[in-house]
Amino acid sequence: MPSILMPALSPTMEEGKLAKWLxxxxxxxxxxxxxxxxxxxxxxxxxxxxxEGPLTAILVPAGAxxxxxxxxxxxxxxxxxxxxxxxxxxxxxxPRAGAAPVAAPAVITSGAPADAGIPAxxxxxxxxxxxxxxxxxxxxxRRDPEVFLxxxxxxxxxxxxxxxxxxxxxxxxxxxxxxxxxxxxxxxLAVGAxxxxxxxxxxxxxxxxxxxxxxxxxxxxxxxxxMSGGQLNCPIVFRGASxxxxxxxxxxxxxxxxxxxxxxxxxxxxxxxxxDAKGLLKSAIRxxxxxxxxxxxxxxxxxxEVPKVEDWLVPIGKARIARVGHHVTIVSFGIGMTHAxxxxxxxAAEGIEAEVIDLRTIRPMDxxxxxxxxxxxxxCVCVEEGFPxxxxxxxxxxxxxxxxxxxxxxxxxxxxxxxxxxxxxxxLEKLALPNADEVAAAAKAVxxx
Amino acid sequence: MAVKSAYxxxxxxxxxxxxxxxxxxxxxxxxxxxxxxxxxxxxxxKAGQLYGMGFIGGFCHLYIGQEAVVVGMEMAxxxxxxxxTSYRDHGHMLAAGMDPKGVMAELTGRRGGLSKGxxxxxxxxxxxxxxxxxxxxxxxxxxxGAGLAFANKYRGNGQVSVAYFGDGAxxxxxxxxxxxxxxxxxxxxxxxxxxxxxxxxxAATRSTAQAEQLGARGAAFGIPYEQVxxxxxxxxxxxxxxxxDHCRSGEGPYILEMLTYRYRxxxxxxxxxxxxxxxxxxxxxEHDPIEQVKARILNGKLATEDDLKKIDAEIxxxxxxxxxxxxxxxxxxxxxxxxxxxxxx
Numbered sequence: 001m002p003s004i005l006m007p008a009l010s011p012t013m014e015e016g017k018l019a020k021w022l023x024x025x026x027x028x029x030x031x032x033x034x035x036x037x038x039x040x041x042x043x044x045x046x047x048x049x050x051x052e053g054p055l056t057a058i059l060v061p062a063g064a065x066x067x068x069x070x071x072x073x074x075x076x077x078x079x080x081x082x083x084x085x086x087x088x089x090x091x092x093x094x095p096r097a098g099a100a101p102v103a104a105p106a107v108i109t110s111g112a113p114a115d116a117g118i119p120a121x122x123x124x125x126x127x128x129x130x131x132x133x134x135x136x137x138x139x140x141x142r143r144d145p146e147v148f149l150x151x152x153x154x155x156x157x158x159x160x161x162x163x164x165x166x167x168x169x170x171x172x173x174x175x176x177x178x179x180x181x182x183x184x185x186x187x188x189l190a191v192g193a194x195x196x197x198x199x200x201x202x203x204x205x206x207x208x209x210x211x212x213x214x215x216x217x218x219x220x221x222x223x224x225x226x227m228s229g230g231q232l233n234c235p236i237v238f239r240g241a242s243x244x245x246x247x248x249x250x251x252x253x254x255x256x257x258x259x260x261x262x263x264x265x266x267x268x269x270x271x272x273x274x275x276d277a278k279g280l281l282k283s284a285i286r287x288x289x290x291x292x293x294x295x296x297x298x299x300x301x302x303x304x305e306v307p308k309v310e311d312w313l314v315p316i317g318k319a320r321i322a323r324v325g326h327h328v329t330i331v332s333f334g335i336g337m338t339h340a341x342x343x344x345x346x347x348a349a350e351g352i353e354a355e356v357i358d359l360r361t362i363r364p365m366d367x368x369x370x371x372x373x374x375x376x377x378x379x380c381v382c383v384e385e386g387f388p389x390x391x392x393x394x395x396x397x398x399x400x401x402x403x404x405x406x407x408x409x410x411x412x413x414x415x416x417x418x419x420x421x422x423x424x425x426x427x428l429e430k431l432a433l434p435n436a437d438e439v440a441a442a443a444k445a446v447x448x449x
Numbered sequence: 450m451a452v453k454s455a456y457x458x459x460x461x462x463x464x465x466x467x468x469x470x471x472x473x474x475x476x477x478x479x480x481x482x483x484x485x486x487x488x489x490x491x492x493x494x495k496a497g498q499l500y501g502m503g504f505i506g507g508f509c510h511l512y513i514g515q516e517a518v519v520v521g522m523e524m525a526x527x528x529x530x531x532x533x534t535s536y537r538d539h540g541h542m543l544a545a546g547m548d549p550k551g552v553m554a555e556l557t558g559r560r561g562g563l564s565k566g567x568x569x570x571x572x573x574x575x576x577x578x579x580x581x582x583x584x585x586x587x588x589x590x591x592x593x594g595a596g597l598a599f600a601n602k603y604r605g606n607g608q609v610s611v612a613y614f615g616d617g618a619x620x621x622x623x624x625x626x627x628x629x630x631x632x633x634x635x636x637x638x639x640x641x642x643x644x645x646x647x648x649x650x651x652a653a654t655r656s657t658a659q660a661e662q663l664g665a666r667g668a669a670f671g672i673p674y675e676q677v678x679x680x681x682x683x684x685x686x687x688x689x690x691x692x693x694d695h696c697r698s699g700e701g702p703y704i705l706e707m708l709t710y711r712y713r714x715x716x717x718x719x720x721x722x723x724x725x726x727x728x729x730x731x732x733x734x735e736h737d738p739i740e741q742v743k744a745r746i747l748n749g750k751l752a753t754e755d756d757l758k759k760i761d762a763e764i765x766x767x768x769x770x771x772x773x774x775x776x777x778x779x780x781x782x783x784x785x786x787x788x789x790x791x792x793x794x
Contacts, residue, residue, distance in 0.1 A: 182626040186630065198599075288793075
């Protein structure tokens with residue numbers, strides 16, 4: 001008889017909490033009956049029965065966390081058909097650490113020079129990128145009454161991706177402003193408010209929608225300081241998810257690092273870890289220039305260690321050495337770092353020590369950090385999820401050629417998204433994105449091994 | 450600027466209008482409007498000349514014929530009210546009290562230009578005068594102007610933003626996105642549609658539904674609107690006062706559709722094949738905003754022919770000085786190429 005599986009609430013959900021059972025074993029349920037509530041850090045949702053019959057077994061107890069999508073949670077029908085013994089079910093006290101991202105924080109922080117910003121002995125707390133972004137905005141809004149947040153669903157809905165959850169309650173609707181679905185208009189409006197000296201944070205539900213507003217970002221926000229001979233600046237942050245999420249196809253999966261990285265007058269930030277997301281967003285909000293802050297939906301739910309210090313700021317324009325090595329340099333940023341770090345692990349198992357550099361900022365780019373590393377390793381692989389042509393990695397390769405040509409023992413290799421619109425089918429989508437094996441293979445290629 | 454200061458004292462007054470002439474303007478107001486409009490007219494004529502001589506490059510959009518719109522609006526505004534407009538912006542800058550030398554030197558791309566020569570005709574700004582450009586993308590200034598109003602409302606400072614756009618921009622989608630937000634958030638912004646009948650070379654009747662009532666497009670958003678004779682500075686000033694009162698009272702945006710006319714082409718390279726010479730001539734003869742004021746001044750004996758000649762001479766001197774400065778000021782230092790891209794954080 002049919003078992004009920006843990007459902008996914010969103011394209012990127014991998015696991016969630018089984019909050020509550022609304023039916024008991026023995027109850028007869030009909031299709032459409034709400035039988036349970038499940039939660040993620042983004043939302044709560046009801047689970048409806050699709051079959052009819054007695055609820056014969058509950059396989060996952062109420063309160064269980066980290067229940068993987070598609071785990072059987074209950075059985076409707078004959079008791080003897082229960083497919084999974086109860087002992088296999090996750091327990092309510094399953095530690096969150098089970099959800100640690102590919103790159104464990106311990107690896108990221110060890111001996112990395114850019115982490116010198118963390119005071120010795122500072123307490124570290126585990127938080128998701130989502131929570132880090134929320135803390136950054138909330139702290140800055142407490143600090144400066146001229147900072148405000150506007151965007152679609154940032155207020156009453158609590159954020160389409162729950163970044164702004166709870167902020168309406170704290171700051172009120174004067175400072176957490178739900179906009180109509182009107183990207184071109186509200187972006188221009190926010191830029192005008194920034195010309196007048198306010199410090200808007202504009203949330204794009206995703207940067208795919210910001211293409212409707214790109215004229216205001218580039219022609220109005222980025223260029224006016226120059227065109228006014230330095231009279232009129234635009235202290236604004238445009239932030240939101242960029243790049244591929246999961247199974248949302250070509251129009252919702254584009255990476256905008258190269259697009260905005262092209263434009264003088266903009267700063268472009270693309271963090272990977274929660275610590276950088278928090279520290280860089282706070283710096284971006286304080287920056288007197290327009291900053292495009294590119295997040296990633298898949299990273300929102302990933303947990304990292306974040307220093308618990310008074311005012312955690314990460315400077316814009318400084319790369320971070322995420323892993324020290326001497327055989328080959330791997331440069332990446334944003335979610336590309338997950339592939340870079342995983343590849344470094346694989347390479348280490350084969351005795352190859354990769355130095356991994358997280359650019360963190362696309363513009364202004366910390367080329368000095370890249371060049372310095374390449375002068376040491378003489379080999380470089382650049383990694384990004386964006387399209388390969390006219391990309392951030394092509395820029396890095398060109399700069400290395402210009403500034404470190406004589407140090408190279410092999411041509412710079414690039415691993416990027418494939419040169420195709422993002423497909424929907426799961427297998428094709430996977431092929432379209434870079435992965436750790438491709439990065440490791442590229443590293444071996446430049447090492448000629 | 451001397452031309453400007455003569456009028457400032459009245460603006461801060463509480464609406465007392467002593468010595469009203471039959472036209473509804475005081476003598477002082479008639480003379481003020483005359484001087485301001487004449488300054489724009491003579492400045493633009495000179496800019497046209499300098500363009501022909503090769504001193505001004507790129508695009509140059511002259512405001513000749515439309516002077517009453519910006520001068521009438523400016524007469525009703527208070528200090529601190531923000532102004533933003535499109536690329537046909539020289540008149541707006543002069544009316545805002547920006548230095549004619551700085552405007553003209555920007556047109557010639559010199560270091561003394563208001564944007565140090567980096568912006569040109571379409572991109573000048575003055576924080577001091579609350580003039581926020583000068584925007585080259587048709588319609589972009591409309592949400593920007595609403596943003597200035599948003600800031601005023603956020604700060605509760607009682608100031609109003611005036612966002613100008615043309616009948617061409619009235620077909621841009623972002624205008625209606627802005628109407629919607631301005632209405633739901635009750636932003637203190639006046640949308641001034643300068644309907645000069647032609648979007649570049651395309652007549653509004655060929656490009657625009659319900660072209661005879663552009664302001665009515667605000668009705669769908671619940672925004673009050675008026676259609677105004679934009680060639681009559683008195684009508685403009687009166688409508689502006691109503692609009693400003695509405696905005697300052699917290700009731701949200703207001704639309705003023707100004708029926709106006711530009712005598713010159715869209716830009717200096719306009720072949721003018723889309724309208725007849727007779728049409729332009731008829732406007733000039735029957736509706737010229739400066740001639741209307743001049744006639745009222747002389748007929749009402751508010752000033753003599755000689756008084757006006759004296760004003761003409763003053764204006765010519767200002768414009769000549771601006772033109773000489775703009776031709777002789779050096780180009781920007783080459784080091785300026787890489788400055789002002791970012792503000793130092």
